[in-house]
Amino acid sequence: MKPFHKCPVCGGELVEKEVEKLLRGGKHTAVIKVRAEVHSPRGPCAPHPI
Numbered sequence: 001m002k003p004f005h006k007c008p009v010c011g012g013e014l015v016e017k018e019v020e021k022l023l024r025g026g027k028h029t030a031v032i033k034v035r036a037e038v039h040s041p042r043g044p045c046a047p048h049p050i
């Protein structure tokens with residue numbers, strides 16, 4: 001559990017998002033789902049790298 005949901009850069013609101021990531025190994029391709037924290041579209045600042 002992560003209580004911190006504020007952008008460390010600008011203090012804006014962060015939301016948790018599930019993104020799909022493609023893993024390639026030889027002939028096999030696997031799709032894994034990872035959680036990433038991204039800027040809320042309602043955030044006060046424009047999206048930027050965290």
Ligand SMILES: [Zn+2]
Pocket residue numbers: 007008009010011012039045048
């Ligand atoms: Zn920010």
